[in-house]
Amino acid sequence: MSYSKKVMGFASRAIMGGALLAAATSASALDMRGWNIHVEEYPVSIGMESFVAEVADKTGGEVTGKVYHNGVLGSQPDAIEQIRLGVIDFGVFSLGPMGQSVPEANVVSLPFIFKSIPQMYRLMDGEVGDAIGEGMKAKGMVPLGWYDAGARSFYNSVRPINSPADVEGLKVRVMSNDLFVKMVESMDGNATPMAFSEVYQSIKTGVVDGAENNPPSYESTNHYEVAKYYSLTEHLIIPECLCMSLKTWEKLTPEQQEIVMAAGRASADEQRKLWAEREAASMETVAAGGTEVNKIADKAPFQEAMAPVYEAFLSERPELTDLVDMIRNAD
Ligand code: BDP
Numbered sequence: 001m002s003y004s005k006k007v008m009g010f011a012s013r014a015i016m017g018g019a020l021l022a023a024a025t026s027a028s029a030l031d032m033r034g035w036n037i038h039v040e041e042y043p044v045s046i047g048m049e050s051f052v053a054e055v056a057d058k059t060g061g062e063v064t065g066k067v068y069h070n071g072v073l074g075s076q077p078d079a080i081e082q083i084r085l086g087v088i089d090f091g092v093f094s095l096g097p098m099g100q101s102v103p104e105a106n107v108v109s110l111p112f113i114f115k116s117i118p119q120m121y122r123l124m125d126g127e128v129g130d131a132i133g134e135g136m137k138a139k140g141m142v143p144l145g146w147y148d149a150g151a152r153s154f155y156n157s158v159r160p161i162n163s164p165a166d167v168e169g170l171k172v173r174v175m176s177n178d179l180f181v182k183m184v185e186s187m188d189g190n191a192t193p194m195a196f197s198e199v200y201q202s203i204k205t206g207v208v209d210g211a212e213n214n215p216p217s218y219e220s221t222n223h224y225e226v227a228k229y230y231s232l233t234e235h236l237i238i239p240e241c242l243c244m245s246l247k248t249w250e251k252l253t254p255e256q257q258e259i260v261m262a263a264g265r266a267s268a269d270e271q272r273k274l275w276a277e278r279e280a281a282s283m284e285t286v287a288a289g290g291t292e293v294n295k296i297a298d299k300a301p302f303q304e305a306m307a308p309v310y311e312a313f314l315s316e317r318p319e320l321t322d323l324v325d326m327i328r329n330a331d
Helices: 002-027 043-058 076-085 101-111 117-124 127-138 178-185 196-202 215-220 252-290 300-307 307-316 318-330
Strands: 030-035 065-070 090-094 141-147 154-155 171-174 190-193 211-212 231-235 240-244 292-295
Touching: 002 101, 030 076, 043 065, 043 076, 043 090, 043 141, 043 171, 043 240, 043 252, 065 178, 065 252, 076 240, 090 307, 101 127, 101 318, 117 127, 127 141, 127 318, 171 178, 171 196, 178 211, 178 307, 196 211, 215 252, 215 292, 231 300, 240 252, 300 307, 307 318
Parallel strands: 030 065, 030 090, 171 190, 171 211, 231 292
Antiparallel strands: 090 240, 141 240, 154 211, 154 231
């Protein structure tokens, strides 16, 4: 055997040995990176921290993780792509922006589709959540639990909104999803999709007049300081998903997958309780900060005005009619 062959033989054995070692290490120890858009004391953030702690505990330290709060790992649409690629291991995502990659997720971004939060829980923990979860899996994400994000309402710096006509001409920031652009346009408002982190400055400088969100986000981002009219339209009930990259999931043993799944569900139970408390606290904070809150006695005019969003969606995605009807026709 020539000298060079001998050297190559040795080198390839060494590389193979290294690869085996690496494979053995990654099967037994995994350190995950978690994406989170919210501040540390937010219900979503606390839920994610509990999830990571329980997984580390139950796997005896074999699967650990760190949650990166405040969106430091990037904007939500980018993070969804990174989860799919396995660059980020887990995160909590609103099904709003998720709808751009997972068509099934869009059904919960239709205005007024859920009748109440308890109904949303029931349907998400059943067939509707399963159908959306299947859609997510097909796109490389494994749902571990559905978190609560309450109901979203409009706020702005110009005037209270009591009827759809009050939205006319307002520049409203929306999450990145064509459905939300249509939703605002259905009331003759001007919709601007924009990253969550840019909204405060944009309202302050008048780039937009306002946005729409649930009370905890309106409060935790300080948007209430720059947009003091908060009108309780409650037009969108969009749940959120604690989910894991399918690539990361596949690195886990079946026992670890079971632990991760159970920890995800348990964290969702905790998050839902914290959510209700935070919502009440946020409403108090914004009221004390000078927000003018107005309730909408009759939401029917908003529902009627936003009906074209359904028509546009279902004509583009007729195959999702059954899923939409499953929610619309539920008690
Ligand atoms: C919050 C959601 C967050 C979204 C944000 C937004 O929890 O995931 O990024 O709204 O409006 O309620 O962008």
